[in-house]
Structure formats: C-alpha cells, structure tokens
Amino acid sequence: MGVSTLYRLMSLSGSSMVFRAPTNLGVIISGEKVIVIDTGYGDDKARRLLKELKSLNKQVIAIINTHCHADHIDGNKYLVKRTGAKVFAPAKEISYIENPELYMRTFFNQARPWFPKGTKFMTAKPSKVDQKLAEGEFEINNITLRILDLPGHSFGQIGILTEDKVLYMGDAVFTKEILNKYPLVFYIDIDSLMTSFSKILKCDAEIFVPGHGEILTREELEDTIDYYKEKIEGINQAILDLLKHSAGISEIITRLCKRLNVPHTFEQYYLAKTIISAHLSWLVNHGFIEIELRNYDLIFKLSKK
Ligand SMILES: [Zn+2]
Known part of the structure; x- marks a missing residue:
C-alpha cells in the first residue's frame, strides 16, 4: 500500500489511522476521543502528533504500547503529561516500560551496563503503565479492540486489531525494505516469531501496519512473511x-x-x-x-x- 507521509495523519479504514513519526503510530478515533498506539522516540514526535490531533479537536485518552522498545514508548511521558491519557501495555512488557534500565541490562546478563564512549544506544524515558492488557477483547470508549499476543521480536509484544480490520503489529513483521537494509533484524525467539506469523496470517484483518515502513495489504503481508522466513532460515544455515x-x-x-x-x-x-x-x-x-x-x-x- 506504500509508505504514509511523514508527520501527517493517514486514514487506513473507518476510524483507524496511522501517523508516521517515523515509527508508525496508530491512531484510532472515537468521536472526539483518540487512542494512540505507540508514541515514537523523542518528544518532538509526540509533540507533532499532539499538534495534529489538536488541530482536529481530538483528545488523546489512551496510549497502547505494543512492546517496550524505545522507539515505541519514549513519547509516552510527553503525551501523558499534556493529555492525562492512561497507558495500557502487555503484562510482560510493563517492567521494561517502567524501568528502561532493566531492559538495557538484558544485553548485559543483568549486570550494570558498561557503555564505551560514543555509544548511542537508544534508551527510553521511564513511564508508568496504568493497566495491563491480556489477549482477547478490550473495550475502551465504545471501541472494541482485539489484542493478539505476538511475541518473538520482544518477550510480550502484542498486536491490536480494530473493528475496521486494521492490525497494528508493532515489530512482529519487518517489511522487505527493512529486511534488505539491515543484515540482521532484531528478534529474541524464533519459535515464538513463527507462531506469531501464523496468528497474524489467520487473523481477520485486511490492512497490516508494521512498526516501521510501508503499510501492507494481505497479499503483501504474505509475501513479506515468506521473505522474512527465508532470511531467518538463511542465517540458521550460515551458522550451521x-x-x-x-x-x-x-x-x-x-x-x-x-x-x-x-x-x-x-x-x-x-x-x-x-x-x-x-x-x-x-x-x-x-x-x-x-x-x-x-x-x-x-x-x-x-x-x-
Ligand atoms: Zn521493537
């Protein structure tokens, strides 16, 4: 379907929208109220989103985080401070969202990290989560969402399926462009990733929003998942x-x-x-x-x- 314009709201289907900042942030409209999915890295991204929503007289009442990575949660603090929005996140990701240092320590076997001079590791500002999300239906402000557990890229990542048949996938799937650009893409559990791929393919969605890059139709998604699986198999083979x-x-x-x-x-x-x-x-x-x-x-x- 192509890449949406940077810092502009793009309608996907019904009340489901996307705002590329440059992480793809989900925006679900319910009357004057708005649910935001992920908040990007750096306050300027959250600020641009808020400005756009204010110009449409929309009020952010909830933030849903797909997973704990800095480019998905760093804007939480800015948005919460200015809107009072409640933050929702999958149970297994909450400790990391509230304590980004704990997440950083996963790269160091829990030891206190050492960072050589000049290292630019993306770390998020801590933010409080108000409510945990479990797999299944979730209702908020007359909007019914379906939460899908999609681990593999992170321990407890979720996807959010709207009534408009739009699935916000977080980083469960990377687009071909990203798979071609980076020799290694981030995942922590290959079996979980494969189970998540199957679940995504089975779900009742027509439009698929990855965390980064272009929005996918079902056909493009199928093609992308095949391509991603080949890449993973290629790395397994290279190690063997x-x-x-x-x-x-x-x-x-x-x-x-x-x-x-x-x-x-x-x-x-x-x-x-x-x-x-x-x-x-x-x-x-x-x-x-x-x-x-x-x-x-x-x-x-x-x-x-
Ligand atoms: Zn991620």
Missing part, C-alpha cells in the same frame, strides 16, 4: 555452515557478522549477540547443534545425529 568446525559464541559472532557485513559498532555488537543467541537457542532446541563446556567457555558444534 560455520559450525563445521566447533566454535565459541565470540567466534560465531565475529564470523557471521563479517560474512553478513554487519556495521562494526558497539550497538550492533550488542544487538547481534542477542539475535545470534536466539538462532543458537533455536538450533540447540531443534537438535541441529549441541553445546559443550570447554575451558569455561560454551562451545557449539553440529549434532552427531
């Missing part, structure tokens, strides 16, 4: 190829990132380590590789069977 000789995680990271041409930065290193760990976990749990403790180091090798 390089494990013809057993290797520790550092060596696997180095060799895979070199092969994929991952940018050589601290941020990319931390992200890559998590993404590659998700692949190693999948390959171990599905019996393709085995782990051995050797000289206080975890060594991965191909399974004998």
Whole structure:
C-alpha cells in the first residue's frame, strides 16, 4: 500500500489511522476521543502528533504500547503529561516500560551496563503503565479492540486489531525494505516469531501496519512473511555452515557478522549477540547443534545425529 507521509495523519479504514513519526503510530478515533498506539522516540514526535490531533479537536485518552522498545514508548511521558491519557501495555512488557534500565541490562546478563564512549544506544524515558492488557477483547470508549499476543521480536509484544480490520503489529513483521537494509533484524525467539506469523496470517484483518515502513495489504503481508522466513532460515544455515568446525559464541559472532557485513559498532555488537543467541537457542532446541563446556567457555558444534 506504500509508505504514509511523514508527520501527517493517514486514514487506513473507518476510524483507524496511522501517523508516521517515523515509527508508525496508530491512531484510532472515537468521536472526539483518540487512542494512540505507540508514541515514537523523542518528544518532538509526540509533540507533532499532539499538534495534529489538536488541530482536529481530538483528545488523546489512551496510549497502547505494543512492546517496550524505545522507539515505541519514549513519547509516552510527553503525551501523558499534556493529555492525562492512561497507558495500557502487555503484562510482560510493563517492567521494561517502567524501568528502561532493566531492559538495557538484558544485553548485559543483568549486570550494570558498561557503555564505551560514543555509544548511542537508544534508551527510553521511564513511564508508568496504568493497566495491563491480556489477549482477547478490550473495550475502551465504545471501541472494541482485539489484542493478539505476538511475541518473538520482544518477550510480550502484542498486536491490536480494530473493528475496521486494521492490525497494528508493532515489530512482529519487518517489511522487505527493512529486511534488505539491515543484515540482521532484531528478534529474541524464533519459535515464538513463527507462531506469531501464523496468528497474524489467520487473523481477520485486511490492512497490516508494521512498526516501521510501508503499510501492507494481505497479499503483501504474505509475501513479506515468506521473505522474512527465508532470511531467518538463511542465517540458521550460515551458522550451521560455520559450525563445521566447533566454535565459541565470540567466534560465531565475529564470523557471521563479517560474512553478513554487519556495521562494526558497539550497538550492533550488542544487538547481534542477542539475535545470534536466539538462532543458537533455536538450533540447540531443534537438535541441529549441541553445546559443550570447554575451558569455561560454551562451545557449539553440529549434532552427531
Ligand atoms: Zn521493537
């Protein structure tokens, strides 16, 4: 369907809209009231959204966060302060939204993070969540939404399906443009991601809004998910190829990132380590590789069977 214009409200179907800032923020209109899905990174994005909504005499009464990542939640604080909106989020993401430092610590095995000089890791401002969301129907201001659990990109991510058959997917699916641009995209659990893909394909939506990039029709979504699955399988295969000789995680990271041409930065290193760990976990749990403790180091090798 194409990419919407930056900082302009675009109608998708009925009362379901999108505002690209540049994260795709959902906007659901109910009379004078508005529900916002995700709030972008940096106060200026939330400010632009609020200005646009005010010019239409709309009032933000609720914010729903799809997941805890900074580019989806950082504007919460700004919007809540100026509108008094209530914040709703999936139960498993709340601790991270309220304590972004805790989320940052997931990249450091819970230890206090060390950041080399010049590291620009995106961190959100903490914001309070008023109510947790569970899978199923959720009614607010005469609008009925369906909440879908879509984990895989993050631990407890959700999607929001509107009565207009629009599904706001958070980062459950990345568009082809993003999959082509970044050699590694972020996910933490490949089995969960696959289950989420199936759920998205089965749901009663016609328009699919990813967290970033172009809005997708059903046909485009099917094509995109196939493409994404191929990319994931390609990385699994690349790891199996390089494990013809057993290797520790550092060596696997180095060799895979070199092969994929991952940018050589601290941020990319931390992200890559998590993404590659998700692949190693999948390959171990599905019996393709085995782990051995050797000289206080975890060594991965191909399974004998
Ligand atoms: Zn994300």
